[in-house]
Amino acid sequence: DLPCQVDKSLLENNLKVEWRRADSETLVHLYEDGKSQAVKQHKDYHKRAHFLNKKVKDGNFSLRLKKLRAGDEGVYTCKVYKDQDCVHTANTELKL
Numbered sequence: 001d002l003p004c005q006v007d008k009s010l011l012e013n014n015l016k017v018e019w020r021r022a023d024s025e026t027l028v029h030l031y032e033d034g035k036s037q038a039v040k041q042h043k044d045y046h047k048r049a050h051f052l053n054k055k056v057k058d059g060n061f062s063l064r065l066k067k068l069r070a071g072d073e074g075v076y077t078c079k080v081y082k083d084q085d086c087v088h089t090a091n092t093e094l095k096l
Contacts, residue, residue: 001052002092004061004078014083019049019062022075022091029063031056043070068096 017031021082029049030037036051048066055062061080065072073096080088 002063002076004090006059006080006088008059009068010082010087011059016081018079019063020077062067070096
């Protein structure tokens with residue numbers, strides 16, 4: 001799992017969470033309007049990148065990547081936005 005934890009005080013309707021590849025800005029996963037937006041994620045991550053849904057209510061936006069491939073190695077960035085302002089950034093390196 002790629003970790004991303006925010007303070008519970010930030011959990012409101014205007015929250016947006018983006019997971020991207022740091023090297024290419026590829027959108028790995030998007031949470032917006034209170035739910036995951038699978039249609040907006042890059043096709044390479046479709047049905048492979050998921051939040052641990054039961055933990056979202058606790059501010060845990062850690063990402064689970066399934067069926068890992070060699071090309072998945074690299075740095076991933078989690079950015080949390082509240083009302084268009086970035087309030088949290090976390091970088092995690094994935095090594096296989």
